Amino acid sequence: MNYALSLRNVSGSYGATAALHNITLDVAVGEVVALLGANGAGKTSTLRAICHMMIRPQGSINLFGQSIANKSTEQIARLGVGHVPDGRGTFLSLAVEETSALAASHDEMSRAWMPSSLESTTTSPD
Ligand SMILES: Nc1ncnc2c1ncn2[C@@H]1O[C@H](COP(=O)(O)OP(=O)(O)O)[C@@H](O)[C@H]1O
Ligand SMILES: [Mg+2]
Structure with missing residues (x-):
């Protein structure tokens, strides 16, 4: 399967405060995915982790099969992520x-x- 976005065991924190614990999800090319959850569940933090905004995530995040581990927020935007x-x-x-x-x-x-x-x-x- 060709995924536009893949998260594998993604964790992240704000300083010493852990916010994300082992998130794994895939978004196929052309697919629309909604992230649902209670207030404080980590929806916004997941999006921030994908864009490397405020959170520098652990685990792996791929865009169209390419790791974004060493990319800046600007580079991630140029790869097609609109936040x-x-x-x-x-x-x-x-x-x-x-x-x-x-x-x-x-x-x-x-x-x-x-x-x-x-x-x-x-x-x-x-
Ligand atoms: N800027 C921040 N600094 C420290 N902790 C934060 C910050 N933003 C969110 N959090 C914490 O991260 C956790 C997930 O929050 P958040 O991603 O905003 O959830 P949601 O978007 O699902 O409501 C919560 O425990 C929240 O208190
Ligand atoms: Mg939110």
């Missing part, structure tokens, strides 16, 4: 819709999933 944070976001002046459009703007597959009402707001970054 739209909840609450206080990365770009404080952007609305959710604008942030979503920005995250999808560089990637054909992401654009294909966007509602047509958003398509006109996306542009290629180059």
